[in-house]
Amino acid sequence: MTSTASASARAEEAAVMDRLSTLDRYLPLWIAVAMAAGLSLGTLVPGFDDALDALRIGTVSLPIALGLMLMMYPVLAKVRYEELGKLGGERKLIVSSLVLNWIVGPLLMFAVAWIFLADQPEYRTGLIVVGLARCIAMVLIWTDLACADREATALLVAINSLFQIVAYSLLGWFYLTGLPDLLGLDSQGFEVSMWEVARTVLIFLGIPLLAGYLTRVVGLRRRGAEWYEQRFLPKIGPVALYGLLFTIVMLFALQGDAITSEPLDVVRIAVPLLIYFAVMFAVSFAAGIWMKLGYPRTSTLAFTAASNNFELAIAVAVGVWGATSGQALAGVVGPLIEVPVLVALVYVALWLRRRYFTHDDATPRERRARLAEEPSR
Numbered sequence: 001m002t003s004t005a006s007a008s009a010r011a012e013e014a015a016v017m018d019r020l021s022t023l024d025r026y027l028p029l030w031i032a033v034a035m036a037a038g039l040s041l042g043t044l045v046p047g048f049d050d051a052l053d054a055l056r057i058g059t060v061s062l063p064i065a066l067g068l069m070l071m072m073y074p075v076l077a078k079v080r081y082e083e084l085g086k087l088g089g090e091r092k093l094i095v096s097s098l099v100l101n102w103i104v105g106p107l108l109m110f111a112v113a114w115i116f117l118a119d120q121p122e123y124r125t126g127l128i129v130v131g132l133a134r135c136i137a138m139v140l141i142w143t144d145l146a147c148a149d150r151e152a153t154a155l156l157v158a159i160n161s162l163f164q165i166v167a168y169s170l171l172g173w174f175y176l177t178g179l180p181d182l183l184g185l186d187s188q189g190f191e192v193s194m195w196e197v198a199r200t201v202l203i204f205l206g207i208p209l210l211a212g213y214l215t216r217v218v219g220l221r222r223r224g225a226e227w228y229e230q231r232f233l234p235k236i237g238p239v240a241l242y243g244l245l246f247t248i249v250m251l252f253a254l255q256g257d258a259i260t261s262e263p264l265d266v267v268r269i270a271v272p273l274l275i276y277f278a279v280m281f282a283v284s285f286a287a288g289i290w291m292k293l294g295y296p297r298t299s300t301l302a303f304t305a306a307s308n309n310f311e312l313a314i315a316v317a318v319g320v321w322g323a324t325s326g327q328a329l330a331g332v333v334g335p336l337i338e339v340p341v342l343v344a345l346v347y348v349a350l351w352l353r354r355r356y357f358t359h360d361d362a363t364p365r366e367r368r369a370r371l372a373e374e375p376s377r
Helices: 003-014 027-044 048-054 062-078 088-116 121-132 139-145 150-183 194-223 225-261 264-290 295-306 310-321 326-356 364-373
Strands: none
Touching: 027 225, 027 326, 048 225, 062 194, 062 225, 062 310, 088 121, 088 150, 088 264, 088 295, 121 150, 121 264, 121 310, 121 326, 139 150, 139 295, 139 326, 150 194, 150 295, 150 310, 194 225, 194 310, 225 310, 225 326, 264 295, 264 326, 295 326, 310 326
16 A cells, blocks of 8 residues: 555544544443433332333333334435345355354354353343344444445345344244254243244334335435435434434333342343454454455445344344343343444454555445456356
8 A cells, every 4th residue: 555545544544533423422421321311210200110111012112112213214214225236246245244144143142142141041132132133223334434335335234124024033033942942051931932023023123114215215206316315314313313312211211120239230241242243343354354355345244244233122122021121121231332342343444454455445436346347156
């Protein structure tokens, strides 16, 4: 890499935090504040948790359901569904991403959950649910900061969104019930039917996915891509994070007694999550280097594999086991750990760029054109 290119790369690294909005930059702090606010409401306001818990249908809390819908919709309105037909030149990237996201990731989370939380079936189950919820949300932020391939990221997000509708319930049953039974593990009575998970996914992912798709189709058709991408999406983008913070406040108001009585449980949930994120990123980045994908697509592969859709994980945990469950608590701890870890991994990726991709100066568009010229294989 020339000195000019090196200087350019360093300038991009220095601008990482500057390119985050105030809300995104301090998201771990806002999550901590939301947790504290929820605990305070549940502890200091008599009967607040009972009144909140009464607003539900079955196991689904209506206030939390509202927050979950707000979390999911803006993210799914960003997915470029119209680009799904442009997948021909990205076959190697797509196949490797599917293997990492839907085989390696869930297996790794299953392993660390059983290793670290074998005696805590609720938390263990919650972590496995997180491991099954693949990236469709904030990964767009991380890949942008890491100077990855935006178009490839959008395509992988779209694929994961659609794949989750089809496969999540089956994989949920397999990892929560089928595989433990096959391995002779004592699940301590925590089994889940495929229909319970499928119903929750259809409600909390299917409804906002349909709304996001229709919003994009109508918006692009009536107002054009520039208005939709530059004006509409920035306006609705923060709604997802507001929905997340609102949901966390509600969950922690309901979870107050469990958390204050067992504060070390949050630490126990955090440890396997840290291991999971680090291992998934390292394995995926190494795979990209081995396959010679180039930095932009290697970075895309690593971040989409290491990130998780904690919005869906929280929705499934609340929908199947209830807002006061240990599974829901494990889902809430997810973004508290993921956000600072992924910000740190952005810097790691940019450092690896200088170390392993010194001659990788082609832009993602140039690489995609080069792939299109190669014979099909």
